[in-house]
Amino acid sequence: xxxxxxxxxxxxxxSGEELIRLLLRHPRVELACxxxxxxxxxxxxxxxxxFRGQTDATFVEPGLNAISGDVVFLALPHGIxxxxxxxxxxKGAKVLDLSADFRLKxxxxxxxxxxxxxxxxxxxxxxxxxxxxxxxxxxxxxxxxACPGCYPTSIILGAIPVLKQAKNIIACSLSGVSGAxxxxxxxxxxxxxxxxxxxxxxxxxxxxSEIEQELGTTISFTPHLIPLNRGILTTLxxxxxxxxxxxxxxxxxxxxxxxxxxxALPDTKNVEMTNFCDISARFDKRTNRLVVVSAIxxxxxxxxxxxxxxxxxxxxYEETLGLL
Numbered sequence: 402x403x404x405x406x407x408x409x410x411x412x413x414x415x416s417g418e419e420l421i422r423l424l425l426r427h428p429r430v431e432l433a434c435x436x437x438x439x440x441x442x443x444x445x446x447x448x449x450x451x452f453r454g455q456t457d458a459t460f461v462e463p464g465l466n467a468i469s470g471d472v473v474f475l476a477l478p479h480g481i482x483x484x485x486x487x488x489x490x491x492k493g494a495k496v497l498d499l500s501a502d503f504r505l506k507x508x509x510x511x512x513x514x515x516x517x518x519x520x521x522x523x524x525x526x527x528x529x530x531x532x533x534x535x536x537x538x539x540x541x542x543x544x545x546x547a548c549p550g551c552y553p554t555s556i557i558l559g560a561i562p563v564l565k566q567a568k569n570i571i572a573c574s575l576s577g578v579s580g581a582x583x584x585x586x587x588x589x590x591x592x593x594x595x596x597x598x599x600x601x602x603x604x605x606x607x608x609x610s611e612i613e614q615e616l617g618t619t620i621s622f623t624p625h626l627i628p629l630n631r632g633i634l635t636t637l638x639x640x641x642x643x644x645x646x647x648x649x650x651x652x653x654x655x656x657x658x659x660x661x662x663x664x665a666l667p668d669t670k671n672v673e674m675t676n677f678c679d680i681s682a683r684f685d686k687r688t689n690r691l692v693v694v695s696a697i698x699x700x701x702x703x704x705x706x707x708x709x710x711x712x713x714x715x716x717x718y719e720e721t722l723g724l725l
Contacts, residue, residue, distance in 0.1 A: 405716050408434035408470030408494075410463050410477060410485060414583045416499050417476040418449055419705035425455050427709070427723030429716070432456065433470050436463035470494060472712055476705075478582070483520035486545065490524070495715050496545050497708045503528035503547035504611045514610040530615060531711040533720065534558060534657055540714045548711060549615075551580055551703025552608045552624055555635040557615050558660060558678050559695040562653040566641035570620040572612075573636045577629035577669070580699045588626075598627045631700050632669030637693040646682035646691055654680070658721050659702065659710065667696035674698060676706035676724045 407424055411417050412435040424430055435445055437460040445460060446453045461467050465488045473489050475482040475498040482500035489496050505511045508522040519525070529543040530536055532554065540546055549557070556572045578594050587593060602624050609622050643649060647662065654660040659676050667679035675698060682693045697703050706724055713720050 402429070404429055404431040405472055405712075406431050406433040406470045407712075408436070408468050408473045410436045410468060410473060410475050410482075412445070412476060413437035413440050413448060413460065414476055415579050415700055416582075416704040416708075417474075419700045420474055420476060420708065421445065421449065421452060421456075423701075423705055423709050423723060425452065429718055429722060430472075430712075432458065434468055435460050436468065437461075438463060465489070465492075472497065472716065474708055474712075475499060479515060480517060480520060483524070486524060487521050490544060495543075495712075497531065497548055497711055497715070498528075498546065499548045499704055499708055501547075501550065501607065501611070503545060504530060504549065505614060510610050510614075514605075514607045530611070531707065532557060532615070533707075533710055533714060534654075534660060535561065535615065537714060540711050541717075543715060546708075546711045546715065548704065548708045550608045550611060551576065551633055551697065551699035552606070552622075552635070553612045553615065554703050554707065555633045555678065555695045555697050556612055556620075556622070556637065559635060559637045559680055559693040560616055560620075560639065562650050563639060563641050563643055563646070563691060563693075564616060564618070566643060567618070567639045569640040570616070570618065571638040572620055572622045573625070573638075574622070575625045575627045575629075575634045576699060577631045577633070578626065579631045580633070580703075581626075594626065595628050598625055600625050629669065631698055632673060633697050633699045633703060634667070634669055635695045637691075637695075639691040639693060640689070641691045642689055643682075643684050643691050646684050646693075650680060650682050659724070666694050669696050669698070672696050672698050672702070674701060676702045676710060678702050 479501040483502040531546040531548040
């Protein structure tokens with residue numbers, strides 16, 4: 402069986418570690434390259450002891466000449482991923498970017514929300530937004546896939562079934578600390594996060610740009626940091642009259658392998674380390690408002706798992722391969 406050679410650039414971050422976990426068990430891939438500036442020269446299993454006995458690979462510096470792979474995952478901060486993409490595309494690689502660099506179609510919108518010029522604006526029109534539930538057929542033909550953010554995934558999947566009826570959307574999302582990435586900052590220290598919850602990014606979180614692009618409408622969005630390692634719980638308040646929302650959501654997602662419409666209100670515990678998005682909906686007759694709750698693992702369906710789902714589509718594999 403021929404295997405697809407995979408490179409992970411930025412493999413020592415949380416999303417990179419999650420990619421390693423998922424791809425080591427994928428039957429159709431060979432992990433050929435792991436890069437990390439911080440850990441170059443160190444064994445992957447020494448940095449991540451959970452992978453002992455599963456790989457004897459070593460992290461290498463992320464130079465373009467050192468990167469080998471048919472498919473390359475960019476698990477890098479925004480602004481840096483775009484420095485690698487042009488060269489990788491010229492080499493013929495399929496690129497799946499987990500940063501925000503290619504999610505937006507407008508360089509002006511990118512500058513507005515990310516506060517610097519886009520490093521490779523000529524590639525924006527070539528990229529495909531990597532939410533399979535919306536863009537499956539385009540992803541299959543793409544060479545550059547922009548994997549969605551975690552907040553947008555939880556919000557978009559909760560909103561799109563009723564988008565035609567929606568007059569107003571308010572999103573309240575709660576995220577675990579790993580959503581901020583593996584970096585040292587005072588606000589993410591244990592003593593600052595534990596036994597505390599706080600809102601941030603109000604009123605204009607960066608992820609609003611891609612949410613509104615994909616939904617085609619303006620929404621209100623307030624993210625919160627909660628003392629949880631991983632997971633996102635989103636509650637949507639939608640001005641829309643829907644008599645039987647559960648029937649509507651079940652029909653909308655009946656062929657989607659990673660969206661589970663559930664009678665019970667979702668929680669993060671039951672999606673942890675899975676690629677599932679759990680969704681439930683209630684119509685409030687008192688306010689004529691629909692309340693939708695969704696839950697995902699921010700590192701899996703919100704990042705690495707969704708990227709692997711897109712890789713399967715790009716490579717022509719079964720979409721669920723390595724994820725169930």
